[in-house]
Amino acid sequence: xxxxxxxxxxxxxxxxxxxxxxxxxxxxxxxxxxxxxxxxxxxxxxxxxxxxxxxxxxxxxxxxxxxxxxxxxxxxxxxxxxxxxxxxxxxxxxxxxxxxxxxxxxxxxxxxxxxxxxxxxxxxxxxxxxxxxxxxxxxxxxxxxxxxxxxxxxxxxxxxxxxxxxxxxxxxxxxxxxxxxxxxxxxxxxxxxxxxxxxxxxxxxxxxxxxxxxxxxxxxxxxxxxxxxxxxxxxxxxxxxxxxxxxxxxxxxxxxxxxxxxxxxxxxxxxxxxxxxxxxxxxxxxxxxxxxxxxxxxxxxxxxxxxxxxxxxxxxxxxxxxxxxxxxxxxxxxxxxxxxxxxxxxxxxxxxxxx
Amino acid sequence: xxxxxxxxxxxxxxxxxxxxxxxxxxxxxxxxxxxxxxxxxxxxxxxxxxxxxxxxxxxxxxxxxxxxxxxxxxxxxxxxxxxxxxxxxxxxxxxxxxxxxxxxxxxxxxxxxxxxxxxxxxxxxxxxxxxxxxxxxxxxxxxxxxxxxxxxxxxxxxxxxxxxxxxxxxxxxxxxxxxxxxxxxxxxxxxxxxxxxxxxxxxxxxxxxxxxxxxxxxxxxxxxxxxxxxxxxxxxxxxxxxxxxxxxxxxxxxxxxxxxxxxxxxxxxxxxxxxxxxxxxxxxxxxxxxxxxxxxxxxxxxxxxxxxxxxxxxxxxxxxxxxxxxxxxxxxxxxxxxxxxxxxxxxxxxxxxxx
Numbered sequence: 001x002x003x004x005x006x007x008x009x010x011x012x013x014x015x016x017x018x019x020x021x022x023x024x025x026x027x028x029x030x031x032x033x034x035x036x037x038x039x040x041x042x043x044x045x046x047x048x049x050x051x052x053x054x055x056x057x058x059x060x061x062x063x064x065x066x067x068x069x070x071x072x073x074x075x076x077x078x079x080x081x082x083x084x085x086x087x088x089x090x091x092x093x094x095x096x097x098x099x100x101x102x103x104x105x106x107x108x109x110x111x112x113x114x115x116x117x118x119x120x121x122x123x124x125x126x127x128x129x130x131x132x133x134x135x136x137x138x139x140x141x142x143x144x145x146x147x148x149x150x151x152x153x154x155x156x157x158x159x160x161x162x163x164x165x166x167x168x169x170x171x172x173x174x175x176x177x178x179x180x181x182x183x184x185x186x187x188x189x190x191x192x193x194x195x196x197x198x199x200x201x202x203x204x205x206x207x208x209x210x211x212x213x214x215x216x217x218x219x220x221x222x223x224x225x226x227x228x229x230x231x232x233x234x235x236x237x238x239x240x241x242x243x244x245x246x247x248x249x250x251x252x253x254x255x256x257x258x259x260x261x262x263x264x265x266x267x268x269x270x271x272x273x274x275x276x277x278x279x280x281x282x283x284x285x286x287x288x289x290x291x292x293x294x295x296x297x298x299x300x301x302x303x304x305x306x307x308x309x310x311x312x313x314x315x316x317x318x319x320x321x322x323x324x325x326x327x328x329x330x331x332x333x334x335x336x337x338x339x340x341x342x343x344x345x346x347x348x349x350x351x352x353x354x355x
Numbered sequence: 356x357x358x359x360x361x362x363x364x365x366x367x368x369x370x371x372x373x374x375x376x377x378x379x380x381x382x383x384x385x386x387x388x389x390x391x392x393x394x395x396x397x398x399x400x401x402x403x404x405x406x407x408x409x410x411x412x413x414x415x416x417x418x419x420x421x422x423x424x425x426x427x428x429x430x431x432x433x434x435x436x437x438x439x440x441x442x443x444x445x446x447x448x449x450x451x452x453x454x455x456x457x458x459x460x461x462x463x464x465x466x467x468x469x470x471x472x473x474x475x476x477x478x479x480x481x482x483x484x485x486x487x488x489x490x491x492x493x494x495x496x497x498x499x500x501x502x503x504x505x506x507x508x509x510x511x512x513x514x515x516x517x518x519x520x521x522x523x524x525x526x527x528x529x530x531x532x533x534x535x536x537x538x539x540x541x542x543x544x545x546x547x548x549x550x551x552x553x554x555x556x557x558x559x560x561x562x563x564x565x566x567x568x569x570x571x572x573x574x575x576x577x578x579x580x581x582x583x584x585x586x587x588x589x590x591x592x593x594x595x596x597x598x599x600x601x602x603x604x605x606x607x608x609x610x611x612x613x614x615x616x617x618x619x620x621x622x623x624x625x626x627x628x629x630x631x632x633x634x635x636x637x638x639x640x641x642x643x644x645x646x647x648x649x650x651x652x653x654x655x656x657x658x659x660x661x662x663x664x665x666x667x668x669x670x671x672x673x674x675x676x677x678x679x680x681x682x683x684x685x686x687x688x689x690x691x692x693x694x695x696x697x698x699x700x701x702x703x704x705x706x707x708x709x710x
Contacts, residue, residue, distance in 0.1 A: 062591055074431075175538065176555075176589035180531045200531075201590075208591040234531035235556075236417055236563040 056138040058145045062153075062209050065146040069107060069210050072144075077104040081212030081239075083203060086110040087127035087257035088136050091247040095216040096140045098244050107144035107210050108137050114150060114172060116198030127260050146210060153205065178204045178235070180227045186321040187223040187334055188345065191311050199224055200231050207239050214240040218247075220254050222332050222347045226321055246346070248274070254346045261342040269308050270339045273346040276301035276313065280333050284350060289327045291315040302337055311336035311343065318349060327351075411493035413500045417508075417564050420501040424462060424565050427499075432459040436567030436594075438558065441465040442482035442612035443491050446602040450571040451495045453599050462499035462565050463492050469505055469527060471553030482615050501565060508560065533559045533590070535582045541676040542578040542689055543700065546666050554579055555586050562594050569595040573602075575609050577687050577702040581676055601701070603629070609701045616697040624663050625694045628701040631656035631668065635688050639705060644682045646670040657692055666691035666698065673704060682706075 059065040072079050080103030082095045099106040110133055117123035130147065137145055154172035177197050183189070184196035207215065217225050225243050232241055247255045252274040253267075262270055276298040283294055298313040316323050318332035330351040337344060414420040427434050435458030437450045454461040465488055472478035485502065492500055509527035532552050538544070539551035562570065572580055580598050587596055602610045607629040608622075617625055631653040638649055653668040671678050673687035685706040692699060 066593065174589055176533065176535045176586050178531065178533050178590070182530045205589075205591045208593055211593065231531050234529055234560075235533070236560045238421065238563055238566065 056134065056142055056145055058134065058147055060146075060148055060152065062148065065107075065144070065148075065209055066211070068144050069212070072105045073211065078214070079103060079210070079212045080106045081206070081210050081215045082106065082108040082142075083206050083215065083217075084108060084110055084133075085112045085126065085257065086133045087129055087260070088133045089247075089255045089257065089259075091218050091220060091255040093136065093140055094247050095218060095244050096137065096142055098242060099214070099216050100141055102242070103214060105144070106142045107146065107212065108142045109146040109148075109206055109210070110134075111146070111148055111153065111202070111206075113153075113198060113202040115154070115174060115201060116195050118192055118195065121192070122258075122261075125261075127257050146206070153202070174201060177201050178231060180230050180234070183223070183227045183230055183321050187312060187314060187316070188336060189223065189227075191336065191343075196224070196227050200227060203228055204231065204235070204237070207237055212239055214242050216242045216244060218245075219243050219347070219349065220246045220256070220345065222318065222334050222345075222349075223321060226319055229319070252278075254344075256344060258342055258344060262339060266307065266339045266342065269305055270344055272302055272305045272308055273335050273337055273344055276335055277333055277346060277348040280315075281348060281350070284327060291324050291327055291331070294327065294333070298333065298335060302335070307340060309338040311338060411489065411497055411500055413489065413502055415501075415503055415507065417503065420462075420499070420503075420564055421566070423499050424567070427460045428566065433569070434458060434565070434567045435461045436561070436565050436570045437461065437463040437497075438561050438570065438572075439463060439465055439488075440467045440481065440612065441488045442484055442615070443488045444602075444610045444612065444614075446573050446575060446610040448491065448495055449602050450573060450599050451492065451497055453597060454569070454571050455496050457597070458569060460499070461497045462501065462567065463497045464501040464503075464561055464565070465489075466501070466503055466508060466557070466561075468508075468553060468557040470509070470529060470556060471550050473547055473550065476547070477613075477616075482612055501561070508557070529556060532556050533586060535585050535589070538578070538582045538585055538676050542667060542669060542671070543691060544578065544582075546691065546698075551579070551582050555582060558583055559586065559590070559592070562592055567594055569597050571597045571599060573600075574598050574702070574704065575601045575611070575700065577673065577689055577700075577704075578676060581674055584674070609699075611699060613697055613699060617694060621662065621694045621697065624660055625699055627657055627660045627663055628690050628692055628699055631690055632688055632701060632703040635670075636703060636705070639682055646679050646682055646686070649682060649688070653688065653690060657690070662695060664693040666693060 057068060059068060069079055080099030082092065082099050084092050096106060096108065110130060112123070112126050112128065114123055117126075134145060134147075150172065154174055178200045179197045180200055184200070185193075189196045203215075217228060219225060225241075229241050231237065232239055249255060249259075251271060253259065253270055254274065259267070259270070279301045280294045280298045283297055288294055295313055295315050299310060302308055302310045302313065313333075313335045314323060315327065315331055315333050318330055321332075324331050327350060330349060332347055332349055334347040335345065412423060414423060424434055435454030437447065437454050439447050451461060451463065465485060467478070467481050467483065469478055472481075489500060489502075505527065509529055533555045534552045535555055539555070540548075544551045558570075572583060574580060580596075584596050586592065587594055604610060604614075606626060608614065608625055609629065614622070614625070634656045635649045635653045638652055643649055650668055650670050654665060657663055657665045657668065668690045669678060669688075670682065671687050671689065673685055676687075679686050682705060685704060687702055687704055689702040690700065
């Protein structure tokens with residue numbers, strides 16, 4: 001991870017002054033077949049800021065996206081990439097800023113990937129706010145946006161005559177999978193079977209389509225980070241993986257698109273995830289090194305909350321995700337819990353000055 | 356597949372005149388750590404033809420190979436790639452010629468991939484003839500050769516402290532696999548469990564390392580062709596797959612590195628594979644369209660031979676590898692049989708004017 005990779009570049013403040021916020025209602029969409037309700041890369045603006053039109057080009061097809069990123073590479077530009085599922089928050093934007101700081105051109109993607117959702121998970125209700133997301137990315141100076149349909153990414157589902165294929169309702173079953181076998185059943189992979197093979201498969205696809213020099217991921221998804229790093233290393237993918245720190249709300253809750261599911265009482269209860277990690281941090285600061293006792297203290301902190309059900313609280317090697325017995329070097333303290341029906345995760349990297 | 360992709364380019368005869376055969380004993384190898392007994396890209400020639408030295412650069416590390424192919428791409432050259440396991444024959448060379456005919460620069464690889472051999476298969480005895488292969492490739496005008504060690508391709512085996520790691524003796528167990536699930540258990544995949552996930556994983560790795568515009572495979576491995584095409588399509592790998600016809604000995608035996616295992620009696624028996632396919636062709640020419648009856652006739656042809664044991668004889672869709680009931684459109688007639696202990700394969704594409 002390049003040092004200072006997540007530092008905003010100093011010119012950003014000035015750039016932001018040059019890019020006034022354009023409210024959604026000032027953007028007129030052309031009628032279109034796209035599931036997102038926008039035409040391929042062709043938005044007509046009512047805003048007077050027409051000189052900004054070139055800033056964000058949106059592509060819904062693989063061929064268009066590849067052509068655009070290849071043109072950038074031919075021009076010798078370092079291309080950064082921030083893959084997302086949309087419903088953007090400051091955590092995503094911190095990745096974009098890190099990409100802007102170290103790359104000459106930045107691409108992002110918005111794709112709610114059905115193959116990483118389990119049959120009883122929240123695919124259909126996952127928050128979608130495409131137009132708002134697009135504007136946020138444009139304001140941050142992202143140049144290329146890839147926003148494909150499910151059919152574009154998984155045409156095999158169409159092959160198999162799935163007439164019910166529609167955004168948010170169908171989990172296609174691809175024929176080809178990329179699987180990081182030993183890691184994919186650990187942490188979140190234990191409670192979300194097949195989740196990580198969905199993630200690694202779609203990330204490999206996106207890397208092949210966008211062909212970035214560097215891709216940016218958030219430390220919040222610590223197991224995902226370990227698994228993607230391992231995939232890149234094992235398959236010799238020519239992409240540098242940059243991991244950026246967790247971004248939190250003022251009260252310490254890790255930012256997540258799923259926080260939108262919480263009602264006000266659950267929102268308060270959710271703070272216990274962060275508090276359980278802080279409890280471990282305190283004990284480590286006080287000299288405790290036994291991972292078993294530390295994890296027990298973290299679990300105890302969660303157990304005290306009504307309507308919060310612990311999924312896991314583990315202290316592991318951040319690369320292999322294997323449990324450690326003693327805290328030394330860099331270890332990952334990771335927690336997942338259901339607050340009501342919403343599954344939230346958080347973590348702390350001990351020994352790396354981050355978290 | 357580009358039409359005429361396998362046609363030799365007309366200038367070849369002239370080129371060959373310019374490149375006299377340099378016998379192996381006129382090439383002095385520098386002492387080296389390489390498992391192949393050659394130094395990284397640095398051969399000192401005793402031959403007077405020193406002006407030819409630039410023709411073939413050999414790389415044993417991933418970083419060197421990637422740098423060389425990236426330099427070619429920056430120069431705007433179309434890069435063709437012919438992955439091999441060495442022990443080259445005219446079949447391999449036909450792929451090289453197809454690559455030379457349609458690409459400005461050609462890379463090849465020689466890597467006996469341990470992860471595609473089963474525990475009771477011929478990994479240790481698989482024929483290895485690196486120096487001869489290198490010279491053949493040089494004579495055909497290949498510019499870049501990637502010849503990594505097992506440790507270079509699968510460092511995870513070293514991670515896991517495998518002191519016995521040595522060429523030909525160890526099958527590493529990678530953490531990350533690329534699997535074409537529905538196809539990998541069909542035809543050869545049924546009798547060679549895990550063979551195809553080894554193939555797809557190493558081909559994905561090689562594609563990520565070499566980053567070719569086009570890669571060339573032989574129709575002899577018909578199931579492999581179907582599976583690699585599917586992988587490329589599903590994972591959006593930016594590589595064009597070009598498939599070249601089977602190259603045969605004068606008597607019709609499909610060329611294979613494994614033909615070297617056959618003694619003279621087995622060599623004669625082996626012709627029955629081709630004859631079983633010809634029998635099906637005759638019946639189709641005579642009007643038979645029932646796949647069951649055609650396959651039965653093919654199996655019968657094999658059954659007549661002592662010391663030849665049929666593995667499979669199937670008539671399938673060449674893309675899905677699913678059996679067909681009626682011969683119409685393009686179908687793949689595929690046979691695999693053991694001649695002594697040597698497993699050979701052959702096939703015929705009906706309805707595509709090839710085979």
